[in-house]
Amino acid sequence: MVLNSFVQVHPDSHFPLENLPYGVFKPQESLEPRPGVAIGDYVLDLSVVSSAGLFDGPILNSSDCFLQPSLNKFLGMGRPAWKEARATLQKLLSSDNPTFRDNASLREKSLLPMDKVKMLLPAVIGDYTDFFSSMHHAKNCGTMFRGPENAIPPNWFHLPIAYHGRASSIVISGTDIIRPRGQGHPVGNSPPYFGPSLKLDFELEMAAVVGPGNELGKPIDVNEAADHIFGLVLMNDWSARDIQAWEYVPLGPFLGKSFGTTVSPWIVTLDALEPFACDAPKQEPHPLPYLAEKNSKNYDISLEVRIKPSGQEHSSVVTSSNFKHLYWTLTQQLAHHTINGCNLRPGDLLGTGTISGPEPESLGCLLELTWNGQKSLSLNGLNRKFLEDGDEVIFAGCCKGNGYNVGFGTCSGKILPAP
Known part of the structure; x- marks a missing residue:
């Protein structure tokens, strides 16, 4: 069954709701890097999602892993945290969830056109x-x-x-x-x-x-x-x-x-x-x-x-x-x-x-x-x-x-x- 998002996703897109890959980006050159996920032609700013208290699961509700300039802290938290984040994001981005869908201000702050941001290395690569x-x-x-x-x-x-x-x-x-x-x-x-x-x-x-x-x-x-x-x-x-x-x-x-x-x-x-x-x-x-x-x-x-x-x-x-x-x-x-x-x-x-x-x-x-x-x-x-x-x-x-x-x-x- 194909998952439906309130964000319009072209059938040929690499980034539907079933994917939600993680990266790190700058919304503007003068701003700090922050983690995001790709959905259709947009990047969802995870620092905004986190600051809004929307990661409300038992592992991520008190974590600042999405307020970091790289994904390393989130990577180190392991599979339980990854699964919790994925479930939360799929729920928030689904077509039947009003949290983002019906909140124009939140959407404007958190969903940025992919062609307007600068992508960076997603992690600090030590080795x-x-x-x-x-x-x-x-x-x-x-x-x-x-x-x-x-x-x-x-x-x-x-x-x-x-x-x-x-x-x-x-x-x-x-x-x-x-x-x-x-x-x-x-x-x-x-x-x-x-x-x-x-x-x-x-x-x-x-x-x-x-x-x-x-x-x-x-x-x-x-x-x-x-x-x-x-x-x-x-x-x-x-x-x-x-x-x-x-x-x-x-x-x-x-x-x-x-x-x-x-x-x-x-x-x-x-x-x-x-x-x-x-x-x-x-x-x-x-x-x-x-x-x-x-x-x-x-x-x-x-x-x-x-x-x-x-x-x-x-x-x-x-x-x-x-x-x-x-x-x-x-x-x-x-x-x-x-x-x-x-x-x-x-x-x-x-x-x-x-x-x-x-x-x-x-x-x-x-x-x-x-x-x-x-x-x-x-x-x-x-x-x-x-x-x-x-x-x-x-x-x-x-x-x-x-x-x-x-x-x-x-x-x-x-x-x-x-x-």
């Missing part, structure tokens, strides 16, 4: 980890660089592999990305190349936003891990493939990744995604006990990547993939991250790694789509092997319900020339 959880992506990259006989190393099927990323260079959708400079492979007896990256790439990912963390030395059980994940965002893990290829042996990614990571502004909660849960792929060999889940699931989230070259009016779809292709689940990623006693904190970001599917059109980066530049991709008559200056990359993600969508909006960034 960022990026996993490598798509078997199709791992197999393609391995085949490219090591050959089909050694495509996926044996450890990949036993644990969710990851690297520790750079939290300081995570930016909100719409932020320009400056082409990085660095070293690349030497040719023959020449010294290494130094200059602007010649193989700049996008990576289609999503990322989990951590809720309550764990104490140092106390791992999170895989079957309880979902209670430590607030929700998901779209994520573009921009990659300079030439810099990455020269530096990553023996310690992994560094400057080829740390120049920028873009996330979408709205965190879609696991509660909103639950109707779209689906079985995760069968894992062979069977995971070790600490990774063995009673209920192993992914989510059916359609994902799309478009590229809009500079000066062109239209963008071209280059990738159509799906979150359900991930081999390692979100909960396995989080449980593995803490199994050594590592402590996660509210607002930490856990990237999934590139989400590639089995079909040629579902590959999640240009490295795979062009097979490391050996072939070209056509964008309305323009050829691309890797990203060029002025190219804008736009991610979108959406779950299709019966008469409604639960979507993430977009995650975009434009490439500017190196200094």
Whole structure:
């Protein structure tokens, strides 16, 4: 059954009453950031809702979590608080509730047009980890660089592999990305190349936003891990493939990744995604006990990547993939991250790694789509092997319900020339 809001929501909108994703915004540049939820083409200012005493449940009625400039305090309160907030907001925004519907002054103060506000990072991100959880992506990259006989190393099927990323260079959708400079492979007896990256790439990912963390030395059980994940965002893990290829042996990614990571502004909660849960792929060999889940699931989230070259009016779809292709689940990623006693904190970001599917059109980066530049991709008559200056990359993600969508909006960034 489709839920009805007094706020007009277009049938194609990503933000109906069934979704209510959380973000942080400024109504005006001079005002302080505050939390909000998306409903149709509007942002509901949660600081106004809170100040009006409308969060009247037992957990939130005395909390100032929505009077903060970030979502971190609310994230740390855990699933009971999240469920209470969701139930309260769905009730307040429903078409048969007069609290907002019949109060013009309250509506004017709290419901702001989305295109008039400035979106910010939804949380203070203390740490960022990026996993490598798509078997199709791992197999393609391995085949490219090591050959089909050694495509996926044996450890990949036993644990969710990851690297520790750079939290300081995570930016909100719409932020320009400056082409990085660095070293690349030497040719023959020449010294290494130094200059602007010649193989700049996008990576289609999503990322989990951590809720309550764990104490140092106390791992999170895989079957309880979902209670430590607030929700998901779209994520573009921009990659300079030439810099990455020269530096990553023996310690992994560094400057080829740390120049920028873009996330979408709205965190879609696991509660909103639950109707779209689906079985995760069968894992062979069977995971070790600490990774063995009673209920192993992914989510059916359609994902799309478009590229809009500079000066062109239209963008071209280059990738159509799906979150359900991930081999390692979100909960396995989080449980593995803490199994050594590592402590996660509210607002930490856990990237999934590139989400590639089995079909040629579902590959999640240009490295795979062009097979490391050996072939070209056509964008309305323009050829691309890797990203060029002025190219804008736009991610979108959406779950299709019966008469409604639960979507993430977009995650975009434009490439500017190196200094």
